[in-house]
Amino acid sequence: MTGEPRPAVFRMPERLFAELAAGGGAVEAVSFLARAERARRLLLLRTLLDRLAGVPTPLAAPAEAWSVLKEAAERVPEAVEGLLAAPATGGWIAHMLRRLHGTATGPPLWAEAGHLNLLALTATLHAGLETTLEVPLTDGTVYLPALGQARLPQAEPGLTVALAATTSRGELTLSAQRRDGSPTTMTCRPATTPATAPATTRPVPPTGPPTPSASASVGPCAPSASGSPGSSAPPESGSLDPPAPSASGCLRSSVSPASGSVGPPSVPSASGSPAPSASGSPGPSVPPGPGSLAPSDEPSDAAGPVTTTDASLRPAPTAASPPARPAPPERAPTDARRVSSATAATPSAVRPVTPARGATSPTPGPPSPGPGRVPEPHTPGPAAPAGDADGPSWLPLRTLTHTTPAGPVAIPLDDLGPYRDLDDPVPPARLHAGEAAEWQRVFDGAVAILAGAGGGQGPGRLDPALIRAVVPYGRTAPTPPAPPSVAVSASSGDSFGAMLISRPASALALAETLVHEFQHSKLAALLHLFPLLDDDREERYYAPWRADPRHLTGLLHGAYAFTGVAGFWRDRFEEPEHAEAAAYHFALRRLQSRLVVRTLLTSARLTPPGRRLVEGLARTLDGWLRVPVDPAALTRARTAAALHRTQWRLRNVAVPPGPDGTLRFRPDRGFWPDPRTHAFATRPVAPRTPDEHLAAGDPATALAGYAGGLARDPADPHALSGWIVARAALDPGHLTRRPLARPELLQPQPSG
Structure with missing residues (x-):
C-alpha cells in the first residue's frame, strides 16, 4: 500500500x-x-x-x-x-x-x-x-x-x-x-x-468474489496537466490508494492502436459529481x-x-461504553428508482x-485459497x-x-x-x-x-x-410454485457482476437470464471506459423486447444483451430437449437484435469506439442470419417479431407524425404484456385461440378469430395486430405490407 x-x-x-x-x-x-x-x-x-x-x-x-x-x-x-x-x-x-x-x-x-x-x-x-x-x-x-x-x-x-x-x-x-x-x-x-x-x-x-487475474496490456500515459507524457500501470491489487485522476479528473482509457483512444464519460471529478449508471436512465x-x-x-x-x-x-472486549444515542430522526422515504438495463x-x-x-480465521491463519475458492472451514468456538x-x-x-x-x-x-x-x-x-x-x-x-x-x-x-x-427478487418462500420463466431481472452499472432475479422453476430460464444480465455488466463497464455514443436521452426508438420507446443508450444495452441471448440459444441447437425452443429463440433474437443494430448505425451519433462496437455486433448477427434454422421455427419467429412491432406501434405511435416526419406518441400509452413472444416458442398441438392458430401455421382460422375480437372491441390492439399480421400471412402483397409498416393508421385514436 x-x-x-x-x-x-x-x-x-x-x-x-x-x-x-x-x-x-x-x-x-x-x-x-x-x-x-x-x-x-x-x-x-x-x-x-x-x-x-x-x-x-x-x-x-x-x-x-x-x-x-x-x-x-x-x-x-x-x-x-x-x-x-x-x-x-x-x-x-x-x-x-x-x-x-x-x-x-x-x-x-x-x-x-x-x-x-x-x-x-x-x-x-x-x-x-x-x-x-x-x-x-x-x-x-x-x-x-x-x-x-x-x-x-x-x-x-x-x-x-x-x-x-x-x-x-x-x-x-x-x-x-x-x-x-x-x-x-x-x-x-x-x-x-x-x-x-x-x-x-x-x-x-x-x-x-471470483475476480479473474489475467494480465492486461497497459499503454503509455496520456500527457499530464503539465503536458509531459508519463506511464503507469493500473494500481496493483494490494494497493487501496485510489489512482490519481488525470488533469480533467477522469480515469484515462483507450483501445490500442491509438486511434481508439478516448476518456471515460462518467468518472466524477474532484467536485464530487456522481457518475450516472451506465445502464441508462431510471426505468x-x-x-x-x-x-x-x-x-x-x-x-x-x-x-x-x-x-x-x-x-x-x-x-x-473493551470497557468503553457506546456513545450517547442521537434522537432517532424520521427516516426519509427512499427513492424507488431502478436502473432498467434488461x-x-x-x-x-x-x-x-x-x-x-x-x-x-485468526491471524496469521491459513494462506489464501485464491479468488472464488472456498477454503477449509475453521472450527468455530462453542456455540x-x-x-x-x-x-x-x-x-x-x-x-x-x-x-x-x-x-x-x-x-x-x-x-x-x-x-x-x-x-x-x-x-x-x-x-x-x-x-x-x-x-x-x-x-x-x-x-x-x-x-x-x-x-x-x-x-x-x-x-x-x-x-x-x-x-x-419478490418471493421469499418456496410456495406457491415459481413460474417457469423469469418475471423480473435487473442489473446496474454501479454493481458490476451482480444481478437481481426473480427465481424461475426452469434451470434453462435461469441460465438464459444469467447470460443476459452479465452482458449488461460487460457493456456497462465498457461505457465507463469509452463514450460509445452521444445520447440526448430522448425516448423515441423501437426496442423489440420493450413495451415502451427507448433512448439510444437503452437501445444499445438491449442489442448487446440480446445478442448474447441469441448466442445462448444457438449453443442449445444440439440439445434434444431444447432443440425446438432453441431454434425459435435463436431465430427471433438474431432478427430483433439486427434490427436494433441497424437503428443504432443509422440513427445514433456513435463515437469511433461506439461504431466499432456496433459494427462488431452487426458482423456477429449477419453471420448468424446465414445459419440454417428449422423452417417452422423460423416462420414462428418472424411472425412473433411482426406481432410485437405491430402492437408496439398501435399502442405507442400517434397519427399524424410530427412536422418533420418524426414519430409522435400517444398520450394514453402505457405498459402492456407480451405473451406472444414465449407462446410462439413451440408449435401448439391443439390450437384454440387465434394466437395459437397463427403459431400453428393456420392464419385463415386465426384471421377469423381476430375479426371476431375486433367486432367486440374495434380498438383492441392485441386483436388488431393479430388481424394485420394474419392477413399479411395469407396475402403477402402490397395492400397488406402498408398496414404492417404503419399499423397505427388503422388504429382509432383517442379524442382530443
Missing part, C-alpha cells in the same frame, strides 16, 4: 475489444473490465471520502474507518479487495454520491455513511485484528457486508448506535444501552453458509420484495452465535433491469442456541455453490444487504430455507446447461464463477 497517488491509464488491447465488440469476451477480457471497474470504484470512493469529511456523525469519522480498513488490507489484501469489489459496495458508493448531489434520499446521512465502518469491521474480522468502532443499528440489527446480519437482543427500535468490537479469534461483540440504562450485548463468530446447509451444518467461512419502478426475519423461517440458522443480554455475563424478455413482467467473501423473541441473533449470508476445475466457488445469494437492490437501500427479505434450497437446485441446473456449451469466448457463453452476486 502506498501513499503516493499515481496516474492510471488503461489501454485495452485490440483483440480484447474485438472480442467484446462481437458480443462475447473470454476471461481475459472480463478480467480487464474488472480491473478498470476497480480503479473507477477507488476514484469514486476517494471522492466520497472527501465529501463525507464534514458530515456530523456520532460514529467514528470516515477517515478513521478507512484507516482501519487499510490496516486490515495489509494483512489480508485479497479479502479486503473482495469487499471493495463487491457489487453492494459499488451500489453504496453510487447511492451516497447521489445523496450528496441531492438526487437520492434515504435514512440520515450519518447512518448511511456508517456503512464504511461496517466494511472496516468486516475487514478486521477477516484479518484477525482487534478493533472497536461505533456502528449504526436499525431496529437492533446490523449488516456486516459479505457475512450476514447480527441482531442485538432486546435493543431499542429505530436508528441507534452500538459499539462493535472484534477479536483476533474472529469474534464480534455488539453492545449498547437501552433507554432505561441497562446494557445489552451479543457475541458471535460471523460466517456465511451454503444455501442448502441443513440445521446441523456449521457455517462455511466466506471467500472473496420502471419495481417495489422491493416483501421480507421479514421471523424465527420460524430460519430452521438452519438458529444455532451458531453466542448471545447474552447481560453484559456482566460476557463483557465486551427489459421484457418474458411476457409476464418488465425485465428492468455478495458480495465479497473472506475467511474469518450456544441463538435467538430470542426478537429473532435469530445471527443470520448468515447464504451462498450458491458449484464446483469448478479450480475448486469450489461460492456466489452470494444476497437477501440481507441494504444495498443489494442495485439502487436505494432496502430492508432484508430473508428467504425461507426451502426457497434457498430451491435457488441452489435451479442454479445447479443452470450451471450444467452453461457448461454444456464448452469453453470459448463467443456471445452467450458464461463462466458462472464470474458472477459476483445473485439477489433474489
